[in-house]
Structures are given as structure tokens and as C-alpha cells.
Amino acid sequence: MNKTETGYELRPEYDVTSLQITKLGSKHKSFGDLIRLDPDVALAFPNSEAVNEALRYLIDLAKRPNLLS
Template identity: 45%
Template sequence: MKKEVENEMEDELRPEYNFAQMKGGVRGKYVERYRLGTNLVLLDPDVAQVFPDDAAVNEALRLLIQVAQRQQSNTVVQQTE
């Protein structure tokens, strides 16, 4: 005799999550943004603790870009001397 295989997934949602009662949801709300592409990155937890939001990350990266550009400019000037 073969054992019965349970094919149905176990329902792990809590009873209070009744999606039928939720209003205002829009299907495909962000589909255009997705199609244009995203530039999301996942920060490691230790890095995320230092940067509270995307503005802080952008500010730090812009500063790093400036430092790298200055370093590159100084290297080019030193090589031509």
C-alpha cells in the first residue's frame, strides 16, 4: 500500500490576515518602476547600523567619489612631473 503524499502547503497565515477585507490595494502599482530597472542593494547589518537612511548612504558615497577623484588627479599630476 502506498502512503498518501500531502501536496497542499500548510497554511501559516494568522487568522487576522484576511486579505479579502483589505481595500486600496492596486495590482501592478509598481510594475513600471520595476520594468525600468532597480538599483537596490542590501547592506550588511553592521553597515546598515551606521547609515540610517538612503540619504546618508548617498552622502557617504558622494564623498568617497570626491576623494577617489582627488586621489586620481594627484596621481596623474605626480606622474607628469
């Protein structure tokens, strides 16, 4: 059995070699990179769906030719 620095023993049947630890909690769903917004920007959006909608709108605007002409 393995002893950790705290003195606890880990049973041999527990395989923790692929264990991943996250500070975000179990409710966080990750399907890509985590992007952090500055606090003043985050106040403008109630949730991640609103952020995605706004960014998609800006992407669409950027693709339009002669928009600023």
C-alpha cells in the first residue's frame, strides 16, 4: 500500500493514475477552452449563451463586405 504525506493509506484496488482535478466543480461542463471575461465585460452578460450570441453577431458583421464604407 502507498502512504501519502498525510499518513493515509491508499488501497491497491483504487487506481487514481488517470485522476483529473479541477477547481471549477462538478457542475462545470467543458467543451473547449475556458475564457475569462474582465469583470466590467461580464456585467453586460447574464450567462454564457448571451456571450456566445453577441460574439456570433460580431463575427457575422465582420464577414459582411462594405459594412463600414
